[in-house]
Amino acid sequence: MVTFALAVFFLIVTPGPGVLSLAGVGSGFGAGPGRRYLLGLFLGNNLVLFAVVTGAAALILADPRIRTLLMAASTAYLLYLAARIAFAGARIAFIERATPPGVRGGILLQVINPKAYAVNTAVVSGFNFLPGNVPVEVMLKVLVLNVIWLPIHFGWLWAGLRLRELALAPSTQRRVNMAMATAMLVVVGLAVWTQLRP
Template structure:
């Protein structure tokens, strides 16, 4: 059980699209505005976990065509989120990001987030905690994962929001937003490299 809890913590806290976009949304739009986005991520990650547990994800991802389509969609969506974060509050964009990502944006991100599928598959199939009590184990895992997921993501949102509250000069805030967006793009590049190597 301790190894499961440790794995949950390490897999969730490491930078991925959800964590990076949470910090980026906090930095670009503030804690309060970003809370709806984190709620969407929460709903989305639990939907992904349900898809993994029920086997729906395995059936869908067994098709190379569907995997390729989902990869293109996830790459496009993550780049869109990166642009939204990078361009928040700027006048240099063709269409400045005036609206903070909302609940639906969070759900959509998790639906196409490759890390969400990998993490949930690892956690829900890689650790046996209650031998011969599958339902008890699934309930325990959902509770444990969410008990760790929630404070980690709210913490990252708070860090981003703290940067926003510092009322840094606009150029510095823009630099932070761009740095967050670049980190998200790097995750996309790493995922693309893993897909084709």
């Protein structure tokens, strides 16, 4: 179980669309909108987790046309997000919108987030520690995942809120934007590579 918990921690803590955009909402819009977006990400992640546990995700993604369509939609969105971050200029503006994305935006992001499917599939299908009682094992995995998921995401929101409070030099702000955009592009590249490999 300890190995499982460590694996979950490292799977979740690595930057992906959810945590990067959460830091951006915190940085761009503040604590209240950030918490609402976090709630959406949490609900969306658990919807993806439910789809993985019940096999619905496997059934849907078994059709190569649907899988390709979802991959194209998520890739396009993540490229758009990376471009908005990269070209935000000398401001810390991970995402540039007139209004914060809110709960609905968080749910929608997770539904098209390839990392959410990859992490939840790895969590559910790997690290078997109760082979004689699969339902209890799955319930424990869901519990451990959420117990680890919440503080990590609150940490990313906190980082975004701290960036909001800093008076960084324009060159530093540009470097932060470019680093976040590069991280998003790495996520996109890994998702596409995973999809295309034989």
